[in-house]
Amino acid sequence: xxVIEYANPQDDTQAILQPxxxxxxxxxxxxxxxxxxxxxxxxxxxxxxxxxxxxxxIVTLKDISKHFSYHPNYISTLLRREIGKSFSExxxxxxxxxxxxxxxxxxxxxxxxxxxxxxxxxSNFYKAFREFYQCSPRDYSGKLTAI
Numbered sequence: 001x002x003v004i005e006y007a008n009p010q011d012d013t014q015a016i017l018q019p020x021x022x023x024x025x026x027x028x029x030x031x032x033x034x035x036x037x038x039x040x041x042x043x044x045x046x047x048x049x050x051x052x053x054x055x056x057x058i059v060t061l062k063d064i065s066k067h068f069s070y071h072p073n074y075i076s077t078l079l080r081r082e083i084g085k086s087f088s089e090x091x092x093x094x095x096x097x098x099x100x101x102x103x104x105x106x107x108x109x110x111x112x113x114x115x116x117x118x119x120x121x122x123s124n125f126y127k128a129f130r131e132f133y134q135c136s137p138r139d140y141s142g143k144l145t146a147i
Contacts, residue, residue, distance in 0.1 A: 044068070045082035048075060053094055056118075061087050096132040099125070103141040110137045 002020050005013055033054075042050075051067065052059045064087075065072040079087055095117050102113045114125035129137045 043082060045078050048079065049083065049090060052090060056094060056098065059091065092128065092132065096129065099129060099137065100133070100140065103137060110141075113137070 002017060002024070005016055005020075048064055048068065051064060055063075061072045061075060065075050068075065070078075076087055079085060079090065083090065085093070099113055099117055102108055102116070103110075106113075108116070110125070111122045114122040117125065119125040119128075126136060129140070133140055
């Protein structure tokens with residue numbers, strides 16, 4: 001159906017193809033996720049960290065507690081005890097790893113990356129990045145191009 005629409009473009013072809021392509025990509029992503037083996041004896045803390053990584057766009061301690069059916073205080077205590085980091089520290093680490101990946105692998109601006117990572121303004125992102133990597137995002141991406 002997509003091929004037919006693409007081969008015979010009309011005025012509304014773009015509007016028709018866009019949701020179809022998004023649906024196709026979503027189905028591919030779901031199949032890919034199912035193909036990744038999940039360890040049987042995985043600890044709850046590891047499951048939580050994996051969930052945080054897979055749902056970084058919507059992850060909050062409240063969402064995690066709801067998903068895993070545990071009280072937020074229990075999850076916080078569990079993460080601190082088994083991983084040695086708080087929920088906020090793990091979340092920041094994952095965000096900064098994504099930021100570094102996007103700075104290395106894309107031509108997106110720092111402002112676009114900040115928005116993608118859920119920062120309400122780029123100055124908060126700059127501050128968090130500088131504290132985490134001891135350099136600004138621009139300096140970080142500049143170091144990469146100099147190599």
